Each structure stands twice: as C-alpha cells, then as structure tokens.
Amino acid sequence: MVAPNMLRISCTNNEQEEAQEEMEIAYGGEALDIGFNIMYLLDVLNNVHSEDVECAFGDANSSMLVTVPDNREFRYVVMPMRI
Numbered sequence: 001m002v003a004p005n006m007l008r009i010s011c012t013n014n015e016q017e018e019a020q021e022e023m024e025i026a027y028g029g030e031a032l033d034i035g036f037n038i039m040y041l042l043d044v045l046n047n048v049h050s051e052d053v054e055c056a057f058g059d060a061n062s063s064m065l066v067t068v069p070d071n072r073e074f075r076y077v078v079m080p081m082r083i
Contacts, residue, residue: 002057003031011038034060035081044076 001008007025012018034057044053044066056065066076 001031001033002027002029004028029057032057032060034064036064036078037081040078044078047076048074 001010002025004027005024006022007027008020008022010018010020048066048068050068050070052069054067054069056067061080063080064078066074066078068074
C-alpha cells in the first residue's frame, strides 16, 4: 500500500506466514493498493546501486516504472498481480 508519506509492504507465502513493514517515503498522491511478485521486486533492488529509487504508478492495474534519479540508463518495469 502506498499512501501519503508512507509505504506499507505486506507479504504472505503458501504456508500462510505473513510479514509487514512500513517506511516513510516521499509520496503525496492518493492511497493505492497494488500487488507485485516479490521475486520481481527483489530482482530490481538487487540491480540498483543507489540508495534512492523512483517508482511511477498509474493505478492498481498498471505497471510500475522503477528509475534511479542519477542514472538515466536504469529503467525497470514491473507488472502488477491481482490482490
């Protein structure tokens, strides 16, 4: 879930185990619930060599574009999953 100034990440697995983490972010739009495959997100984060990333969302059914502010060559698109 993305909400003004907050990102909440929730994960579940096939064994019904759950984890949740919240962090402060720079976001001023409307709240948005969107689901992604964790392996695809980890693939992005493992290839980012920066502490800052920018994520561009359209809506809960649109893809997310991940970029790095100081690297115009880095672009990664992640497709959402239905939650």
